[in-house]
Amino acid sequence: MGLHEIGNLVIEKITDEWTLAGHNLTGGFIESLEVFIKETQDSLNIEIWGNEYGIYVSTGVEAQNIPYTRRRRGQGQGGTSKYITGLINYVQTRMGVGDHREATSIAFAIANTHSVHGMLGSGFLDEVSEKHQESIDNAVTAYLDERVEKNM
Numbered sequence: 001m002g003l004h005e006i007g008n009l010v011i012e013k014i015t016d017e018w019t020l021a022g023h024n025l026t027g028g029f030i031e032s033l034e035v036f037i038k039e040t041q042d043s044l045n046i047e048i049w050g051n052e053y054g055i056y057v058s059t060g061v062e063a064q065n066i067p068y069t070r071r072r073r074g075q076g077q078g079g080t081s082k083y084i085t086g087l088i089n090y091v092q093t094r095m096g097v098g099d100h101r102e103a104t105s106i107a108f109a110i111a112n113t114h115s116v117h118g119m120l121g122s123g124f125l126d127e128v129s130e131k132h133q134e135s136i137d138n139a140v141t142a143y144l145d146e147r148v149e150k151n152m
Helices: 004-022 028-032 052-058 082-094 100-117 124-151
Strands: 036-039 042-049
Touching: 004 028, 004 036, 004 042, 004 124, 028 052, 052 124, 082 100
Parallel strands: none
Antiparallel strands: 036 042
16 A cells, blocks of 8 residues: 555545435535655655535534625625525535525524624544554554564
């Protein structure tokens, strides 16, 4: 087993936990996962990169870090927000709300709740570590044993 195979094993476990947590809506996060290998004379690093929102879905976001400011009537409108746009898309896709005005209303209700209470995380990345650490460790050990044997 090579380093890329170990990275792909980790991606497989991340994908499993993402799906078990019910997050696989469009497949975008899973498709974004990539393996990067950094090997120097002194170290081996296997990095898994993916869309940043996966971290927020796993760890959650505290209320003060939600990118939304509640406005009262008459205070004017804010600018375009990727956060609100993402929530509208989420409402349309997850909840099947086809009417854009209704989806926008629901998205703002979610944003208001997040701005007060924060967004809870599912902990799916912690599950990867807790459930699959042994199989990942075994793959790394097998790889290192193989390298040592080749160099003897």
